[in-house]
């Protein structure tokens with residue numbers, strides 16, 4: 001896929017920055033974090049601005065953005081620490097909706113998503129992770145029944161699952177173990193939902209199915225097509241979350257750099273202390289690596305081989321989460337007492353970085369061996 | 381055993397057993413449950429525990445006999461603190477018993493001793509510490525809150541930052557500037573201020589864990605009687621240095637860490653088998669390494685006590701323990717988050733107000749306790765002299 005032209009991209013970036021500045025002023029956001037949090041507050045605005053349309057093909061009413069464009073957009077949005085499920089819905093679930101078996105149904109579903117009418121999120125389908133909470137039944141399993149399917153099992157800590165209108169539930173078929181994807185309206189799903197709050201204010205939930213009957217017409221994708229759509233969605237999730245983390249790091253480096261240059265102790269700016277200078281340099285270096293890794297993953301998703309995409313996902317997981325932890329925690333430390341206040345945005349970026357690290361980890365397979373790096377000429 | 385350990389003048393095993401038994405019988409079970417489960421502690425949890433210790437004669441037992449203590453050695457104090465923490469007693473609030481108390485019995489006059497020592501030892505007075513200011517953190521001597529003599533009162537103006545638990549306090553021990561003319565370390569005075577004095581206001585600061593522990597305190601023509609100066613005007617810096625050196629004595633806080641590593645192990649074991657094999661291997665290896673680090677920290681803390689009891693003081697041991705102890709704490713809490721698997725990012729301060737906390741069967745509630753420890757854990761490398769300042773002390777001493 002080819003990236004959008006630079007003019008379109010700069011318009012998108014400007015629009016997103018304006019959105020963040022207008023709606024995600026730090027004090028306003030802090031006010032909003034008082035429960036109950038309205039996670040849909042800006043959803044219609046995001047739809048109107050075309051943010052939700054970004055990753056979809058033009059035939060589906062989208063802007064035709066590729067993975068690189070999405071990553072660039074998410075990186076801009078990162079500044080705001082948004083509390084709407086943009087990535088979960090438009091990027092991740094959207095990618096499965098766009099890949100539906102029935103082209104008309106796909107187009108209709110994507111149109112609803114782009115219009116902001118419906119929030120859809122993916123439930124289950126984590127690579128390499130067993131589902132199920134301690135004592136619970138385990139992975140999501142779909143068993144064939146007379147009228148359709150019986151769904152059983154638990155998906156853990158699913159982002160925005162309690163706020164969605166619709167789920168794309170990824171399960172194993174009990175007979176073949178192959179994947180299957182159902183599109184279920186949450187309200188009538190019959191699932192048990194336990195919502196909880198994450199450290200950065202975002203929402204997640206455990207979704208538990210106890211032999212819930214699912215009608216045959218809820219089937220969205222099955223077998224290889226389901227498997228491929230789920231994996232593609234996971235890869236896109238990792239890419240978008242990495243871009244988000246890189247955007248947060250960029251903010252922290254700017255804020256912390258400014259602080260080092262302005263905070264005076266012992267009659268000099270604290271940035272004049274070599275003990276902090278070298279660590280700030282380290283923070284910047286790991287940020288650059290993370291940014292490069294995030295870019296290279298996005299580019300790979302736009303044209304690389306699947307095996308290469310998987311490896312880049314794992315590399316991004318490793319580098320971006322480590323960099324995020326370092327940049328987040330060092331930024332707090334270098335702000336001294338101010339760094340640990342709720343009022344200053346610094347600790348909120350750290351909490352977002354930690355949450356993102358969890359999400360990235362949840363979407364990447366660890367069962368991987370490095371490819372022979374010397375032969376992957378395209379990426380050298 | 382006492383002969384093998386220089387300066388250890390008590391039967392450590394028997395004493396530890398006695399402390400354990402006392403914690404088991406006299407710590408309010410509600411408080412213990414809160415500590416064990418990382419539930420928010422209220423003022424009365426601390427006060428009740430410290431009063432129970434006072435009744436037993438153990439609160440401030442490490443003070444000299446003449447001031448109401450029992451002359452415990454460092455080794456005995458250490459065994460006591462470690463055993464209390466291991467058995468889920470709340471930390472001792474230091475501002476009275478370990479800070480202003482020793483200052484008053486060392487530098488104060490007879491009236492001050494009579495007036496303040498009883499309230500410290502029986503826990504009827506809650507003290508807070510007003511040293512840091514918005515522009516005087518690491519550079520404490522840069523403080524500017526002023527106290528100007530007016531008849532038999534000092535008139536205090538300015539602001540103190542990070543006055544922890546000032547909202548619970550009856551009294552503050554405060555560093556104020558009484559003279560601007562000399563070097564900045566000169567002209568600082570140690571002043572005791574009644575929190576109810578007109579013109580003194582306390583504004584909450586909420587920290588990253590969503591909790592109100594600390595405050596900013598404002599002084600608007602606060603009149604403090606001249607007899608509330610400890611030592612002489614201008615002695616403040618000397619007194620602060622005396623006090624801060626004591627603050628870091630048992631900073632490694634190994635009792636709590638030993639208890640925490642057990643909690644971490646239980647959490648890790650609970651979630652481990654839900655993780656892919658390679659994650660399991662990595663987590664197990666990290667757990668072992670953290671346990672080894674903790675083993676070394678405990679040994680280091682003991683080593684230091686022995687050195688100090690033998691009369692050897694390298695001048696940096698408190699700084700070393702502070703840096704290594706707080707960094708281990710942070711590594712432990714980071715590991716703990718990771719061991720929670722998909723629930724590692726859950727945090728809702730509400731879930732720490734009451735309830736089962738860490739022993740909840742609901743992982744997102746358990747995670748509130750874990751992430752509280754992680755989030756508040758970030759403070760440890762900042763307060764009490766940041767880890768950077770400690771490293772400056774260490775390197776400065778070694779390279780002098």
Ligand SMILES: Cc1cc2nc3c(=O)[nH]c(=O)nc-3n(C[C@H](O)[C@H](O)[C@H](O)COP(=O)(O)OP(=O)(O)OC[C@H]3O[C@@H](n4cnc5c(N)ncnc54)[C@H](O)[C@@H]3O)c2cc1C
Pocket residue numbers: 263265266270273275276333334335336337338340508509510511512514515516517518519541542543544545587593594759762763764765766767768769772
């Ligand atoms: C939760 C909490 C509770 C507290 N409770 C109290 C209390 O009850 N009473 C009280 O008086 N104070 C209290 N403090 C204040 C605490 O002691 C200060 O925050 C601390 O001394 C650091 O000062 P600062 O926050 O101004 O950071 P700064 O001094 O501005 O430091 C910013 C950064 O620069 C670094 N830095 C500064 N100087 C140097 C140097 N020379 N070389 C290298 N690096 C350097 C610091 O390490 C830090 O990383 C509390 C703080 C916190 C966070």
